Amino acid sequence: MQAFLRPKTNFSSTAKARALHTLLFIQINGKFIKSYDSDDMIRRHSLRITANTSAGGKSMLISFLRTLLLYIVLVLTVRLMGKRQIGEMEPSEFVVTMLIANLAAIPMQDTAIPLLSGLVPILVILGVELILAVLSLRCIRIRSFFCGKPVVLMKNGKIIEKNLQKTRVNLDELTMHLREKDIFDLTEVKYAILETNGQLSTLLYAKNRPASARDAGIRATETELPVTLISGGKVLDENLAIAKKDRAWLEAELKKSACTVHGTLLLTVDAAGKVYLVRREDVK
Numbered sequence: 001m002q003a004f005l006r007p008k009t010n011f012s013s014t015a016k017a018r019a020l021h022t023l024l025f026i027q028i029n030g031k032f033i034k035s036y037d038s039d040d041m042i043r044r045h046s047l048r049i050t051a052n053t054s055a056g057g058k059s060m061l062i063s064f065l066r067t068l069l070l071y072i073v074l075v076l077t078v079r080l081m082g083k084r085q086i087g088e089m090e091p092s093e094f095v096v097t098m099l100i101a102n103l104a105a106i107p108m109q110d111t112a113i114p115l116l117s118g119l120v121p122i123l124v125i126l127g128v129e130l131i132l133a134v135l136s137l138r139c140i141r142i143r144s145f146f147c148g149k150p151v152v153l154m155k156n157g158k159i160i161e162k163n164l165q166k167t168r169v170n171l172d173e174l175t176m177h178l179r180e181k182d183i184f185d186l187t188e189v190k191y192a193i194l195e196t197n198g199q200l201s202t203l204l205y206a207k208n209r210p211a212s213a214r215d216a217g218i219r220a221t222e223t224e225l226p227v228t229l230i231s232g233g234k235v236l237d238e239n240l241a242i243a244k245k246d247r248a249w250l251e252a253e254l255k256k257s258a259c260t261v262h263g264t265l266l267l268t269v270d271a272a273g274k275v276y277l278v279r280r281e282d283v284k
Helices: 038-081 091-109 116-138 140-147 161-167 171-180 237-242 247-256
Strands: 002-010 019-028 031-037 151-155 189-194 200-204 227-231 264-269 275-279
Touching: 038 091, 038 116, 091 116, 116 140, 151 161, 171 189, 171 200, 227 237, 247 264, 247 275
Parallel strands: none
Antiparallel strands: 002 019, 019 031, 151 189, 189 200, 227 264, 264 275
């Protein structure tokens, strides 16, 4: 079968109205069969482009909605797994976080994969993690298996080499962690313990510890956390009740500083009644 284009000229009543058309002929068994002219081909091609554009826009909308839904599920998952996931993680928690991230990325990238194929494994991992968290609170063996145990790296000022090898921590890493705690002399350290989250805890000899108020014989007064009453120009009524203050007291304090609620970036008060106020720079 062969196909070729042959020009065909249609002349109208005026020379300016001439139009050049193209007929498509297909040769089958030595016979020519006329197919669509150029106008039909252009119309069909335009309809095809319009359909593809519409399908592409629909695909982008579906991808956006899938990504948004997976994002919400991931945020809720991390919140349910606890705030430690955001900070220092145990080995098992790190593995769970990596698995969830990979499972969420697959349905985001490929819209042909059903959304449930990504959501179901994430929910299963979340359920297993929550169950293990409850079991770890009640069973020491399970907690030790999944979270590990703290390892003593230094005892009575001496480095325990076998524990360094067990935890695969070299001397450079040990001294680096000590320097991060402003410890530059190893003879000052009585105990150095590698925690399950990878952090190093230290206990100095008594003579090397900073003096406390009790050591100096000073009677120290206890302080309470300050309560934020205004944040970003908004009054926090719940905190007002906690601080046992009211709006009238707050307005009086703002009047003393010649400031308004909207012009206040931050206002706190402690148990002694000391007020700390920061003005907003963008409000005159």
